[in-house]
Amino acid sequence: MSYLAIDMNTTDMGMEMAMPRMQAWSVMEFILTFVMWAVMMVAMMTPSAAPMILVFAGINRRRRKQQVSYVPTSVFLLGYLVVWAAFSVLATAAQWGLHTASLLSPMMASTNPILGGVLLLVAGIYQWTPLKHACLSKCRSPLGFVLTGWREGGWGAFLMGLKHGGYCAGCCWSLMTLLFVAGVMNLIWVAAIAGFILLEKVVPAGDRLGRVAGILLAGWGVWMVMGVL
Numbered sequence: 001m002s003y004l005a006i007d008m009n010t011t012d013m014g015m016e017m018a019m020p021r022m023q024a025w026s027v028m029e030f031i032l033t034f035v036m037w038a039v040m041m042v043a044m045m046t047p048s049a050a051p052m053i054l055v056f057a058g059i060n061r062r063r064r065k066q067q068v069s070y071v072p073t074s075v076f077l078l079g080y081l082v083v084w085a086a087f088s089v090l091a092t093a094a095q096w097g098l099h100t101a102s103l104l105s106p107m108m109a110s111t112n113p114i115l116g117g118v119l120l121l122v123a124g125i126y127q128w129t130p131l132k133h134a135c136l137s138k139c140r141s142p143l144g145f146v147l148t149g150w151r152e153g154g155w156g157a158f159l160m161g162l163k164h165g166g167y168c169a170g171c172c173w174s175l176m177t178l179l180f181v182a183g184v185m186n187l188i189w190v191a192a193i194a195g196f197i198l199l200e201k202v203v204p205a206g207d208r209l210g211r212v213a214g215i216l217l218a219g220w221g222v223w224m225v226m227g228v229l
Contacts, residue, residue: 025096033095037088040184041176044194045084045168046077048201052142052164053077056157059146071157079161083169091176098180109183113228116181120221126174127214135170136210139201172197178217 025033046053053073060070098104103112110116126132138145145167151160175193182189196213200206 025099030092030096034088034092036184037091037095038085040190041084041088042081044176044190044197045172046081047194048139048198049080049164049168051202052139052145053080055142055146056160069152071154075154075157076161076164079158079163080165080168081161083162083165087169087173087176091179094177095180095184104180105183107183107185108180109186110180113224117221117224117228119177119181120217120224122221123174123178124214124216124218124221127210127217131170132174132210133207135167136200136207138164138167139171140206171201 053076056076057073060073063070095104095108098110098115103110103115105111110119145164149160149163151157175197178193179190184190200210200213203209
């Protein structure tokens with residue numbers, strides 16, 4: 001995508017950097033941006049889903065030893081990743097809209113403090129909602145998910161992956177929108193969000209950690225908005 005225009009001066013063979021210039025996306029640019037988001041979601045979310053994936057793999061390993069029908073773990077993982085692929089489509093569309101409105105920098109970070117503040121505020125408030133904690137509790141209890149939601153066969157495993165992916169998306173979607181605050185291309189910010197999601201799901205006090213983070217995010221958001229008003 002053409003965030004930067006470069007004018008070649010054939011007289012003195014120099015190169016002049018022009019001001020950032022927003023251009024409409026082509027279909028190929030939309031597809032490439034989707035691929036970027038999809039790869040990033042796999043990298044960010046698969047580690048936090050590892051406990052559930054290991055439980056599923058362990059159950060099927062025992063079933064195979066007992067000569068009972070089993071399903072490859074990849075089928076479950078595929079269902080899980082389909083959810084994040086769908087999320088990547090929405091994230092790409094959101095980025096497209098923000099790009100069209102000239103609200104993103106070349107690093108794909110918000111250039112509007114009010115937008116950044118609102119995203120932080122929404123993410124902070126969502127950390128305290130019943131939906132957030134209902135989804136988080138499912139992600140934090142892989143064994144409970146298996147005991148209550150087990151399905152037989154390949155299609156059943158795929159549906160289990162979809163369902164678990166749905167819980168993860170319900171838990172983490174608002175945190176993913178924070179990528180637009182500091183920059184989708186800011187690898188430190190990406191790693192920080194992925195690390196927080198992992199801690200929230202696996203450490204004993206992860207749910208309380210999420211609530212504390214919610215207060216901090218909301219406070220940060222209010223500070224950003226008030227700084228403009």
